[in-house]
Amino acid sequence: MDHRGTRRILAVAEQSPYMTEATGIVGEFFSLKEGTDADLLAMQCGDFYEFFGEDAETVSDELDLKVSQKSSHGSSYPMAGVPVNDLTPYLKALVERGYRVAVADQYETDSGHAREVVRVVTPGTLLETTDADAQYLAAIVDASSSSSAGSAAGYGLAFADVTTGRFLVAEGEDVDDALTELYRFDPVEVLPGPETRTDDELLTHVRERVDATLSLHETESFAPKRATHAVREHFGSETVDRLAVGEAALAAAGAILAYVEETGAGVLASMTRIQSHQGDDHVTLDATTQRNLELTETMQGDTDGSLFTTIDHTETSAGGRLLKEWLQRPRRSLETLERRQESVAALSSAALARDQIQDTLDDAYDLARLASKATHGSADARDLQAVQETLAVLPALADTIASTPELADAPLSDIVDQPDREAARELHATLEEAIAEDPPSTVTQGELLQRGYDEELDEVIDRHEEVKRWLETLADREKQAHGLSHVSVDRNKTDGYYIQVGKSAADGVPDHYEEIKTLKNSKRFTIDELEEREREILRLEEQRGELEYELFEELREEVASRAETLQDVGRTLATVDALSSLATHAAENRWIKPDLHAGNVLDIEQGRHPVVEQTTEFVPNDVRMDGAATAASQERADGRASDGRGFLVVTGPNMSGKSTYMRQVACIVLLAQIGSFVPAKAAEIGLVDGIFTRVGALDELAQGRSTFMVEMSELSNILHTATEESLVILDEVGRGTATYDGISIAWAATEYLHNEIQAKTLFATHYHELTGLASRLPRVANVHIAADERDGDVTFLRSVRDGPTDRSYGIHVADLAGVPDPVVDRSRDVLERLREEKAIEAKGGSSSEPVQTVFDVSSGQFRGPANADGGEPDRQQADKDERDEPIDPDAKAVLEDLESLDVNTTPPIELMSKVQDLQRRLEDS
């Protein structure tokens, strides 16, 4: 996954072995190549773009191109080429594989041809993408490298999508924040600032988690003064002041502007607006959680079966992009979410109007992308026609909304009024008058514009049409005038216009016919008049082409100058599309509007998993939780400790549905926080500031980290980042190590989450010992997923009930999975024996295996063997035992150390390692 990043950052300009003595075209190629820091160079040589030397070998490997040999000065060089008109798809394929490709165009000089690099196409500056997803170029700057002393931000980031003109800046307090922003935007190319490029830890994270090319851009462009100046120049000083971001973010923004300019993408003008990405209003959703909740792709990497694909009913690619963005960046602002909810509610109840809106949206093209193409100068007449057709969608939508009472009262009316409707109407009228009905895709050969658009052009067109008519009727006139049969008038490249007469009639042609060719069955002639008209038509065609191109360019520039309006209209259409999509899904799947509030209560009645319910007869389940604040207020109100439900320990047999239940809760909260309806009968949802998950074990061994290491670093991240307003989902934490280590870690993490962080947490576990926590910690409650066991058969009921369970039915699942009978039977025997032995151990150990100390899971304490009988925890009794019974001095030292350990102040990871150490010492003693 990180191959691109690795290659780029290691790509140090090396002299090609081919380069030494080449001259001529090959020499020119190598000297141009030396002048760019691109990975590959495509150099135009007449009708082809050629790659030479190692570049030819690379493109031939990547794109399956044929390599030939070009000789120059007695040496031979690999050469591969693509036709000039086919460069785009090849370029796109190379760039999407992570290469930065320089393009050198050929131009005429007095003495022949010369070439120069006109663009460097990089993953973040590729305009020719056909992918509907956003394509972000990012820059990241460590604030210590800028002079923004006093700024709280540790990192400044900027993100630009050259295909749509979107430009955002963000700040992160520390490296984790910065990485979260990077994950959120998922850029295709990252420009690390001067300090960050030597920060191995950060770069490793970027390489591992973001599938981006790392490009080293000149250090000066990150210089705070220069960068800030560039940003102010481009976006206006007032706008920049309003952003209120530190110098590091501006340095990142300035570097992006410089980079886009330098690579020659020519789209700076489409970046009309800079926005600050306010972290406060967004829900923290790190990359692991996005993956665990299968937001945009499943754990297996498929898009089908992801939450996005399930709820996406958008009609346009911009609408789909926005909906995906909403899912990846849920919000916390009650106001924003309630406005979205209102629109979704209105659209879901007005089914007919919604159908009409979606039909209308079906005619819309991607306006933001078209605006970028116009700015870049690559939009053709069909693109401008698409702009025109899409602009017409806005008033049509506005009409439908205004004429449907439910919709007119919803915020939808404000949404369609946001863009400058008058400017949009004018541009639409101009384009409607200008662009021909069915224009060609080339822009130099005329037929782009309508009659009536320009007088001079009309004259040329009239004359052109007249000559064409004369030509069309020439054959008939000649037949009649000279009594000829089998006459036609046509044109080809070699002969130009000619009169073709069938062989039988060819002898009867008049004298002024001049023969130009004899074919098997016919002869071709010309006449003076025809030659004259031919010259005229060629002149007119050239004139028309030039004039139309000139007028078209003016028109294109006008469209480019309205980029901001187009982006606004595009955003409005995308918003209506995304909201309609949410409404459609809600209406078709019986989703309900959740009741959102700023408190801590999470109460979902008969909730369902949004994706699993699509393919399964789903058994709905409730969840009821409250956070620390609610519990505390209850405590104050009735003067006694509350038995709140801030932390649910979820137990249940294998395959019973624990993971599904927990993910369902996370997905419902997430959907609620994008403004969507949710799959439930009723839901009251206290807004969260972050959703954190640690689910299943992903195999990251390939990246040199053990599964357990990944599990622990994810846990560590949660314990550092979650707050009392967060939702935490933990699935079998501690499973990746020895049982007692696992239990200890899970135990300590639970205490820390419960006592210190106080986040709402769901924790699924097969360690039934942990169900004992409910009697020790006030806000921990047990729930289990019920299963029915009768005559050895297990039925999964899928329903969640209060209280713990102690059965795993793992062997039953092994049986279901087809593990051979002898193995299953033997497992049952072994399980029986283990249960018996555990009973002996709990009673104080068998005579052959003395047990010195037992960790009593119900009390959370180590106890001597004398009272390790599974009875109620009794600290006084334990103390007494300690006095009465002689105890091994080493074990005693362990107990003392354990006693002095302050669980509330020791950081969890340290706590874990201390517990491990104590256990090791106990084993040795």
Ligand SMILES: Nc1ncnc2c1ncn2[C@@H]1O[C@H](COP(=O)(O)OP(=O)(O)OP(=O)(O)O)[C@@H](O)[C@H]1O
């Ligand atoms: N409420 C439900 N209604 C219908 N099917 C469900 C429900 N919950 C889970 N399932 C189905 O049950 C199967 C097992 O679910 P899941 O993976 O959540 O179990 P689990 O308890 O986490 O298993 P394990 O402990 O083995 O990891 C899945 O195929 C899932 O689709």
